[in-house]
Amino acid sequence: MSTGKNSVRYWRDGVRPLEAMQANFHDHVYCPHSHDAYSFGITDAGAQRFRCRGxxxxxxxxxxxxxxxxxxxxGRAAAELGYHYRIVHIGQSVVRDILADASDGRSPALPLFASPVLTDRTLTEALGRLHSALLGSASDLVREELLTTAVLTMAEHGATRAPRLRTLAGTQQRAAARRARAVLDEAPLEPVSARQLAEAAGYSRFAVYRAFRAEYGMAPSDYQRLVRLRRARRLLTDGVPPGRAAASSGFADQAHFNRWFKRAYGLTPAIYQRSAGHRNHS
Structure with missing residues (x-):
């Protein structure tokens, strides 16, 4: 949405209290207000002036x-040039659920921030990745992983004590990771959720996530994408046009497929297919 000098993009989860916005404001002025969620705004350019806590x-x-x-x-722009920022609103129930899932069974206290302005690179990066996933075309599994990472990072940097995270023993870790991988291998095109992986492995969502990373060096969503890329590469080798290979391998569109294929293999799908002696027809 654009209104004169101001423009806004907004995303909202249809089930739980989770929202994200990207805005470029020049003359917009926020009246005093509050949210019933945790709100984190990353300033990308310019500066915003606001009054909070007196x-x-x-x-x-x-x-x-x-x-x-x-x-x-x-809130308002601190100068005539305005400001560009991204903000994520994470509901208290979402935070509570993630902290309980990741803890050792206790019901951890919700974090409270002592300062309304932070200069924390780790938190900024975690929130930035989550925001990009929410407003982009990321899968539910990717969004869930990044949401968990952002909330746990938030808890670690909050004013209250961070929760004690649940860990699995060596044999439990290997078993959990293998069960989760089996789900991804058996249904590479299905929109698998973190909760489904947890149910298959028999442990919490966070425990399975940590076990998977420890065993295979990547997150479950990264492995899911790798399985899809391997499938697409086989199709390209068989002469299937890149556009159809992308659609048949679970990618949202060809641009998304091209980007990840190049990041994984160092070349585009079209170049890879030509190297196998097939002409690109898409």
Whole structure:
């Protein structure tokens, strides 16, 4: 949506309290308001001035605005050039569910942030990756993994004590990872969720995620994409046009397929197919 000097992109989960927005504001002024969720705004360019906790604050490029649930604040551009920022709203129930899943069975306290402006690179990167996945074409599995990472990073950097994370013993870890991989191998084109992998492995979502990374050096979503890329590569070798190979291998579109194929193998699908002696017909 664009209104004069201001433009906005918005995404909202249809089931749980999770939202993301990307905005370029020049003359927009937020009135005092609050959210019933955790809100994290990454300032990418320019600067935003806002009042929170009885004081004025400025979030410049590279900084993160952090608002606890029900924490009142306003906002406007700090200069005439305006500002560009990305914000994620994560509901308290989502945070509570992820922390409980990742902890050792206790019900951890929800984190509270002591400062409304943070300069934390690790948290900024985790939130940025989550935001890109939510507004992009990422799968549900990718979004779930990045959401878990962002929430746990948030908890570690919050004012309250971070939860004690659940770990599996060596044999349990291997078994959990293998069961999860079997699900991905058996249904490479299905939209598998983190909850389905957890149910198949018999452990929590986070425990399975950690076990998978420890055993195979990548997240379950990375492995799922690799299985799909291997399938697509076999189709290309058989002479199937790249566009059809992408659609038949679970990729959202050919551009998405081309990007990941090149990142994995160093060349485009078309070049790979020509090297096998097949002409590209798409």
């Amino acid at each position: 004081a004025q604050h400025v979030s410049a490029a590279g900084m993160v605005m952090s608002f606890n649930p029900d924490e009142a604040h306003d």
